[in-house]
Amino acid sequence: MTPASLRGDPLPKTAGIILIGNEILSGKVTDANAAYLCREFRTLGVDVRRITVIPDEVELIGKEVSEFARDYDYVFTSGGVGPTHDDVTMEGIARGLGVPVVRHPELVARLRALYQEHLNEARLRMAEVPEGAELLASDLRFPAVMIRNIYVLPGIPEIFREKFEAIKERFRSVPFHLKSIYVRIGEGVLAQHLNEMLQRFPRVQCGSYPKLSHPEYKVRVTLESQDPLYLEQAFADLMARLSPGDVVKIE
């Protein structure tokens, strides 16, 4: 694929998502945060380039975070923040960035207000951040933590979404436009039509997703672009190559 930078397109911002969680790798929990974030970023016009799931281990987290922070415009982590022994995300990020872990005075004050005389050492761990971290969304009960281009969110889906909702406007860019064509022909016949369309419209993102034993269609074809006119042209080109009877529905 020709990189977008050589095609003259507006270059979308990129994101990488790191899920920190033994519970996902051991099959006890199915993650919902990555799929949510991918949908949100698509709507905002941000290109998610990679998702990775790694265990709750300081060294691994540090290595992964520092690579992502170099490779993508935005990095999101999910999970591993909290008061227990397996909450090592902050320590991992600090290690990866080569900075110490410090107690953030504003977070300590929040915890003190929240727990009052029940504030203990375990709960104070929730005030620990990599040195240099900033707080976002301060109107939430507990703010979101950002350091450089890394956004550190908790794994609990309700809180993950609450925090993302509070900061999402800072990521808004040129949205992606999408057309889906559901066809009753198989990929073996469809492939040539797609290849011919892509020769004329190489900048459209085209996906082909077969569905087994669906009563109505065999393949969902998706066309996407940040340029709505270009998308319409590629769509019309492909439609002209298909027989009217091939198409089940368009979305």
Added chain:
Amino acid sequence: MTPASLRGDPLPKTAGIILIGNEILSGKVTDANAAYLCREFRTLGVDVRRITVIPDEVELIGKEVSEFARDYDYVFTSGGVGPTHDDVTMEGIARGLGVPVVRHPELVARLRALYQEHLNEARLRMAEVPEGAELLASDLRFPAVMIRNIYVLPGIPEIFREKFEAIKERFRSVPFHLKSIYVRIGEGVLAQHLNEMLQRFPRVQCGSYPKLSHPEYKVRVTLESQDPLYLEQAFADLMARLSPGDVVKIE
């Protein structure tokens, strides 16, 4: 965490999972294969160490696969095999391993029997494999492809599972045993109990998973080990630290 190799435990085999799919990164499809594979491997006694989701790009696939093949005992890929332009997994793996893509004679014969006079160039792409690939589960309509320690499965969940079911016994090892304790105390209080238990039983895998606004419990604690006696001892130790009223249920 002390690596298992220094603890004198039997060292479990490790696995890495690579999902190849723009459709996941762009939020159009929620993957089900990784969660399925994590559950299966846990039952089989294999330790999944990493999941990654990357786009349908040859260079990226090659780099990822060769790193995984070096780092883990078993590598599974999901997606990107088929007749269309976005099916570049085989090419990516070949690139990563430094071997050419070849048409496998047995796969060509299968396709010829399946499609007869409708066999075309697009469908013949499904016979392409990295040189040196082996076929497994030959009694399936279409076999599974393995090269070195890499198992190449299609993204369609029904076929992914069918192929894995057909080959899973080759991965069976010492299973992990799991105990879950659901408690009505929060992590801020629980943390100290867990830390004390872990000082006595450092080899047990312990997770702490808070649940928001559940009517019955606040946190699910999980203890795991491949050694059932050690697990029972760690479990009894933790139970003795909790007040009887703290525990909602045990699984």
